[in-house]
Amino acid sequence: MKIKQTSFLFIALLNLFSFQLLAQNTVIKAGHFFDARSGKMLDNQVIIIENGKIKNVGANLKINKTDTVIDLSDSWVLPGLMDCHVHITSNLSYRKRNWNDVDVTESNALRAIRGSVVAKQFLDNGFTTIKEIGNDANYATADIIKAINKGWIQGPTIIYAGKIIAPYGGQSWGVNPEHEHFWDWEYIDADTPKEIIKAIRKNIYYGATTIKMVTGDNGIYDAEDIKVAVTEAKKYGLKVTVHVKMGGQEATNVIAGGAAAIEHGFGLDNTQLQLMKDKGTFLVGTDLAFDNWYAYGFDSAKSKSWVNIDVDRLKRAYAIGTKMAFGTDIVIDLPGLNRVQSNLKILENWKLAGIPPSYILQCMTTNAAELLGIEKERGVLAPYYYADIIALKNNPLNNIEAIKTVQFVMKEGKVIRRD
Numbered sequence: 001m002k003i004k005q006t007s008f009l010f011i012a013l014l015n016l017f018s019f020q021l022l023a024q025n026t027v028i029k030a031g032h033f034f035d036a037r038s039g040k041m042l043d044n045q046v047i048i049i050e051n052g053k054i055k056n057v058g059a060n061l062k063i064n065k066t067d068t069v070i071d072l073s074d075s076w077v078l079p080g081l082m083d084c085h086v087h088i089t090s091n092l093s094y095r096k097r098n099w100n101d102v103d104v105t106e107s108n109a110l111r112a113i114r115g116s117v118v119a120k121q122f123l124d125n126g127f128t129t130i131k132e133i134g135n136d137a138n139y140a141t142a143d144i145i146k147a148i149n150k151g152w153i154q155g156p157t158i159i160y161a162g163k164i165i166a167p168y169g170g171q172s173w174g175v176n177p178e179h180e181h182f183w184d185w186e187y188i189d190a191d192t193p194k195e196i197i198k199a200i201r202k203n204i205y206y207g208a209t210t211i212k213m214v215t216g217d218n219g220i221y222d223a224e225d226i227k228v229a230v231t232e233a234k235k236y237g238l239k240v241t242v243h244v245k246m247g248g249q250e251a252t253n254v255i256a257g258g259a260a261a262i263e264h265g266f267g268l269d270n271t272q273l274q275l276m277k278d279k280g281t282f283l284v285g286t287d288l289a290f291d292n293w294y295a296y297g298f299d300s301a302k303s304k305s306w307v308n309i310d311v312d313r314l315k316r317a318y319a320i321g322t323k324m325a326f327g328t329d330i331v332i333d334l335p336g337l338n339r340v341q342s343n344l345k346i347l348e349n350w351k352l353a354g355i356p357p358s359y360i361l362q363c364m365t366t367n368a369a370e371l372l373g374i375e376k377e378r379g380v381l382a383p384y385y386y387a388d389i390i391a392l393k394n395n396p397l398n399n400i401e402a403i404k405t406v407q408f409v410m411k412e413g414k415v416i417r418r419d
């Protein structure tokens with residue numbers, strides 16, 4: 001009997017001890033704190049983190065002796081950033097782009113290995129969520145996501161499109177009939193509502209959490225086709241985003257069909273941008289900077305004219321009030337720069353368009369989270385949200401380029417980087 005009592009006491013003590021372990025929070029002292037909802041910078045905030053999520057945020061919160069304190073008093077603290085248009089497994093040669101080469105010479109395994117390296121670059125540079133939007137070989141990213149979830153590698157939260165759904169031919173051109181299925185590596189041909197539905201179900205089966213379509217590169221989808229896709233994806237809680245390179249009828253069809261976003265849309269006119277605003281269609285502009293266009297092999301004059309197109313469309317979309325989410329679409333690393341450094345060149349265009357830094361940050365946080373359907377989990381630093389938190393050396397509201405000065409990254413409460 002006595003032995004039993006002792007073991008009860010022991011278990012009770014053990015429980016008390018583990019309770020205390022659980023009660024130990026991580027606390028961040030933020031000298032400057034970006035409130036993503038209002039777009040304003042607040043001073044001297046305390047963030048309390050428990051089990052990977054934010055428990056409380058405020059100016060005068062009590063810090064317990066048992067808490068682990070991370071002092072970021074001299075930093076600018078923000079929610080983790082989001083890039084809504086990336087291709088982590090793809091890389092084309094500088095000024096020598098050739099997709100056909102990549103498809104023939106790079107295996108799915110090699111693509112997945114590259115993707116895992118690039119995914120870590122995103123995380124280390126402050127991007128805690130990305131939307132991986134196709135061109136990832138034979139579902140290479142699905143394995144990267146599994147490896148992250150197993151804890152084998154570190155990476156951001158990945159919202160994943162699987163294979164790109166497109167009218168016959170994907171985004172290929174000039175392929176001879178003997179190699180008709182060449183593009184199946186990265187695309188699913190879908191030319192009828194039935195084929196669109198089947199393609200969506202196939203992507204979901206292999207791990208997709210968003211649906212990406214392409215229109216206008218080969219065939220053009222009708223508004224009805226887009227509507228079929230939106231309805232089917234919605235059954236599983238997924239959104240549909242559509243690549244439209246320029247604008248025209250294909251863009252009008254996408255907006256009318258109720259897609260969540262247009263990717264690129266370099267040639268959208270003001271009527272279309274207004275229609276997008278009215279319908280809540282996001283623009284993920286992927287506004288490549290001069291160096292990025294030049295990397296594609298265009299000469300200086302052509303690269304410059306692309307920049308003018310980007311900046312003009314960015315300005316018009318901002319003035320009209322079209323909802324925007326940040327997306328980069330870089331698949332060519334610039335000499336001496338990693339993928340994220342190459343991506344962030346595009347900030348040059350946002351600056352040329354005169355977009356305020358606070359709005360650019362919202363495009364990378366609250367707006368991005370809304371487009372990705374994770375606005376109740378990520379994108380702001382508030383109670384019940386995941387503790388995806390970064391800190392910068394400089395004030396991004398003075399100059400948006402400050403997002404290149406990341407010195408601290410936390411992902412779901414775990415410190416990934418601290419300089």
Ligand SMILES: [Zn+2]
Binds near residue numbers: 085087133329
């Ligand atoms: Zn892209």
